[in-house]
Amino acid sequence: MRARAPPGLNASSLTCYITCRQEGGKMPGRKKRLERKYMSGRTIEPIRLRKGMSVQSLMEVYGGMGFNARRLYEAAQVWAEMIREDATICLTLAGAMTPVGMSGALITLMEKGWVDWIISTGANLYHDLHRAFDFPMKQGHFDVDDEELKDAGIARIYDVFIEDDDTMLETDRAILASVLNKTFDKPLSTAAFHARLGREVLRRASHPRKSFVARAVQLGVPIYVPSPGDSSIGMNLVLNHLEGRPVPVDPTLDILETAAIVRSSPKNGAVMVGGGAPKNFFMQTQPTLWQILEDSRGGHDYFVQITADAPHWGGLSGATASEARSWGKVKDARLNNVTVYADASFALPIIVAYLLSTRKPRKKKNILQARGRYLKALVKNYEENHSLRRRVKKVHREADLRKRKE
DSSP, rough: OOOOOOOOOHHHHHHHHHHHTTTTTOHHHHHHHHHHHSSSOOOOOOOOOOOOOOHHHHHHHHHOOOOHHHHHHHHHHHHHHHHHHEEEEEEEESOOOOGGOOOOOOOHEEEEOOOOEEOOOOOHHHHHHHHHTTOOOOEESSSSOHHHHHHTTTTETEEEEEEIIIIIHHHEEEEEEHHTOOOOOOOOOHHHHHHHHHHHHHHOOOOOOOOOHHHHHHHHOOOEEEEETTSSSHHHHHHHHHHHOOOOOOOOHHHHHHHHHHTTTTTTEEESOHHHHHHHHHHHHHHHIIIIIEEEEEBBBBBEEEEEEOGGGGGGOOOHHHHHHTTTSOOOSSEHHHEEEEEHHHHHHHHHHHHHHOOOOOOOOHHHHHHHHHHHHHHHHHHHHHHHHHHHHHHHHHHHHHHHHH
């Protein structure tokens, strides 16, 4: 009985299949080409660990392995490339990073000039403030009676314990003292508001150097929060509103300023810790430029993400750089893009320690001060885009016409 070819083969594949059958299952030319294509990588050897080895040496071991050990090494290499190429580097921060002490790593990165601007959840800023005012957070345990914690006035973030009275309520009072009696004569971006808050922390707190919010002001690093109402800092601002002195935070200014930062940077990229709104807020700067403002920059140059989220659920937090390419958010679907599937609480400090061992400090870009100049350049470019402005005016005219007909 003659063997039948598998169904669904096109003409080229069928010819290859027939040739393979005739040569005893061998496909010499194609097989060799594929071997050269796919088997040219580094040979994986048994790892050798030694007493007292440095973080740099351990990372080099990871670089010879596979899975997320190798991704961690590759992420460090891409970050190092961003530093070497003087790219503008944004760090996006989601998840409870400051409660476990990550403020210290962020301060180091800013001091070395390896992070130029930050997009974060508001919660990370709020919990960062505790230590500046010497309000404690304690190591606890995840397997605990939460009913007892509630009775004791203790809140839990997995295995971190925070007292209601001695930490959170005291932090609330510190925030209120910083903003309640202030007046604001114009709308603010969240970067402008957090700079004001950081200056108050520098003035009022007993340990301001423990706060990355405070150090960011000194180091010229703006901090944006895409969902300012979604945190205890935002919750505290309701009292300003009720007292007739609302804090006029304008999210549209955040969109414009962040797009302007990216627009003004010859090369830019991000290190994304977790996902969520901070990740998307950085990534959307490119569509803001090309899709809305007709001012394409071709996509971000670098993409590094540390996440525990997978892409197959369809959520933004697990979305890959390759998927982002389809939206025009990155310049290349594969080049200079790394996703590490790991817990950032240990992955990020390892990368930072590696950079400290291998990279020199870089001149700071002081984007906190420069962002106004960048925004003026973006506005000027918009004003000179006559075709876009004609379309905008047409929309206005059509809207006015509909109103008159009503």
